[in-house]
Amino acid sequence: MRIADRYELGDIIGTGGMSDVYAAKDTMLGRNVAVKMLKVDMARDENFRERFRQEAKNSARLNHPNIVAVYDTGSQLVDDIDVPFIVMERLMGRNLRDILRADGPLPPPEAAAMMIPVTRALQSSHDAGIIHRDIKPANIMVTNTGEVKVMDFGIARAIDDSTSAMTQTSAVIGTAQYLSPEQARGKPADARSDLYALGCVLYEATTGTPPFEGESPFAVAYQHVQEDPEPPSERIAYSLSPNEAVNVDAVILTAMAKHPADRYQTATEMGSDLALLERGSVTNAARTYLAAAESDYGATPDATSVSGTAVRGGPPVRREPVPRGGAGAGAAAGAAGAGAAGAGAAGAGAAGAGAAGVAGSRRAGSSGASAGSTRYADHRRANSKNDSGWMKWVAALLGLVLLGATGWFAYSYFSGENDDPAKVQENMIAVPDVAGKPRQDAQSELEGLGFRVVISDEPHPEVPRGNVIATNPVAGSQLAAGTLVTLNVSSGRELTDVPDITSLTAQEAAEALEEAGLELNEDIHREHSDSAPDGVIISQHPAAGSQISKGSKVTVTVSDGRAKVKVPNLVGLDVDQATATLASLNLESTVSRVDSDRPDGEVLAVAGSGSEVDSGTTVELRVSNNMLMKMPEITRMTPTEADKLLREAGWTGRLVAGPTVSTGALVDVGQIGHQEVEAGELIRKDQTVGYNLWEFDPAKLNPMNN
Incomplete structure (x- = not known):
């Protein structure tokens, strides 16, 4: 298929919820490109077309070696539908998701080195006023030449278009495992939201697992808002020194702070710490963390050292007002508890430290210390000589108080602030049954009733893509206005990676596809091949590595051997x-x-x-080779006459005289009386020809002698 009279489309090399990506050839410039096309069923919806155009517009504003280049954009009529497309740089390599699946987690220095180009790309994007909003391993590509490229600005938003209709929705956009707390709440994202997502990616790159996992995207999003991640050093398979653990935890947990003000404020700032982490030097986040931790344990920060480097104070620790709801409240409360009880209260601080380690070190240092890695916690606790039984009781009591406070904040956030039971009962609204309805219709209906809506995409084998599977809470639930309702929307059948089935027989391919949840198309094409044996698959569609819905059929072409x-x-x-x-x-x-x-x-x-x-x-x-000729009649010719006749026929040999032949006729003297090769026989043109001349013999005159 050719689009725009220029781009020749090949196999699908990638697919997502909204679009497919094709390998293509730019016939005008003769270069390989990738063409991203909105799916036809999505192109019927103006909202999706507008979002796709916005992606092209945002991508065109970016020009950076670590961002996939966009060459062209346009639209093509497909089944009488105007389908937009984007022509991009074609990358050859693997994305970070595939690297982690195939090779396992990366050592922290190697992971840091890979993320440094990502911070450069994000800084360029943020400088251009573009927030990516979907940083995840699948959108970070490592090319065959070792370059790192950030891909897919499909849900990116320009900072200056925050008033547009498309961005004024309470729908949550992004991938749950890498969703910042503010995005999970449906609040506006900024550049620091991308850094939170990058912290999650770095967490997964070093540990092999995302920081939060759950049975549904809603459950994961809730953890981003309310729960602290386990320090990554506790999940790294091999042993880390206390200094290495501090460095890794400090960088990742600073990026993942619940409150944006506690994170790295720019991608450049995070990149600087990643560069320090790569070469094993003390990161700025670690200095801040340890300075705050030593201060709350009662030690002198100036005496603290990491990796042999003295930590002289470090950035001041900000103690900010506790925001309504969210994990920041837990962090502040944990800090207060730790400050009151000293080192003995560290356990209570850990129970509710919402800022998870380094986040607490920026906002309230003690919670950072308590939530940090246990690999070096014991080393720090050894400096405290004043633990006693009554301090442990205080710590336990503070932990219970903090737990109750955290629960109250969570309840107040999700249920509203109306404390009057009568008014609450009066304002209760029943959740309508919107199962099976298109997402936009269901969202509008729920928002019209006063609910806040979160969209959670889930695969489903039967519900069409874009339609609602169910709500959470379920239909019929009585909720107060402003309560968060999750719309579980079908993304179609569950996606799976297409295996490489070339060089297999049809039977072997069917088994491999079945393991991947796919089927072999019974309509098997056959064609001759000079290289593949008879019965072996020589091509497949979709191509290996593509993502398609489970249950889909894969079409193959089988070799008939040589024609x-x-x-x-x-x-x-x-x-x-x-x-x-x-x-x-x-x-x-x-x-x-x-x-x-x-x-x-x-x-x-x-x-x-x-x-x-x-x-x-x-x-x-x-x-x-035309080397044969017929021997002519040369008798009764002189040798000179015979030679001339032969050469005129193309002969290149030589005549050789043999013994003479007696004759009684004087007229025959000097003529050829006998030729070695009979006339009419085939001879080679370079062949030697013998002959015999007549010689006069008087004896031949006597008739008696004849």
Whole structure:
């Protein structure tokens, strides 16, 4: 298929909820490109078309070596539907998701080195006023040449278009495992939201698992808002020194702070710490963390050192007002508890530290210390000499108080602030049954009733893509206005990676596809192949590595082996004509020159003429060399006359005189009386010809002697 009279589409090399990506050839410039096209069923919706155009517009504003380049954009009529497309740089390599699946987690220095180019790309994007909003391993590509590229600005938003209708929705956009707390709440995202997502990606790159996992996207989003991640150093498989653990935890948990003000404020700032982490130096986040931790344990920060480097104070610790709801409240409360009870209250701080380690070090240092890695917690606790039983009781009591406070904040956030039971009962609204309805209709209906709506995409084998599967809470639930309701929307069948089934037989391919949740299309195409044996798959669609819905069918082309060709009868043709004819039939040729009186180059015979052979077989042509001629009659000629006659016939040999022959006729003297080769016989043109001359013998005159 050719679009825009320029781009020749090939196999699908990637697919997502909204679009497919094709390998393509720019016929005008002769270069390989990737063409991203909105899916036809999505193109019927103006909202999706507008979002796709916005992606092209945002991507066109970016020009950075670590961001996939966009070359062109346009639209193509497909089934009378105007389908937009984007022409992009074609990348050859693997994305980070595939790297982690195949090779496992990366050592922290290697992971940091891979993320540094991502921070450069994000800083360029943020400087251009574009927030990516979907940073995840699948959108980070490592090319075959080692370059790191950030892809897919499909849900990116320009900072300056925050008032547009498309962005003024309470729908949550992004991937649950890498969703910032503010995005999970349906609040506006900024550049620091991308850094939170990058922290989650770095967490997964070093540990092999995302920071939060759950049975549904809603459950994961809830954890991003309310729960602290386990320090990554606790999940890293191999042993880390206390200093290495501090460095890794500090960088990742700073990026993942619940409150945006506690994170790295720019991608450049995070990139600087990643560079320090890569080479094993003390990161700024670690200095801040340890300075705050030592301060709350009662030690002198100036005496603290990491990796042999003295930490002289570090950035001041901000103690900010506790925001309504969210994990920041837990962090502040944990800090207060730790400050009151000293080192003995560290356990209570850990129970509710919402900022998870380093986030707490920026906002309230003690919660950072308590939530940090246990690999070096014991080392720090050893500095405290004043633990006692009553302090442990205080710590436990503070933990219970903090737990109750955290629960109250969560309840107040999700249920509203109306404390009057009568008013709450009066304002209760029943959740309508919107199962099966299109997403937009269901969302509008729920928002019209006063609910806040979160969209959670889930695969479903039966519910059409874009339609609602169910709500959470379920239909019929009585909720207060402003309560968060999750719309579980079908993304179609569950996606799976297409395995490589080339070089397999159809039976082997069917088994491999079944393991991946796919089916082999029974309509098997067959074609001849010069390289693949008979019965082996030589191509497949979609291509290996593509993502398609489970239950989909994969079409294959199976080799019929080499094509059979009938060897033609080429006798009488010129050798050049004969070899050209064989080449057009995909046959090779070899020429054998043989003696013949036929014209030079004329085909005398064809080996295997009339038989069927494999395509590519070599056929022998026997071709005349025109080295034979018929011997003329040379008797009764002088040798000179005979030589002239022979040479006029193309002969190049020489005449050789033999013994004379007696004759009684004087008129015969000096003439050839006998020739070695009879007239009419074939001779080679370079052959020697013998002859005998007549010699007069008087005895031959006596009739009695005759």
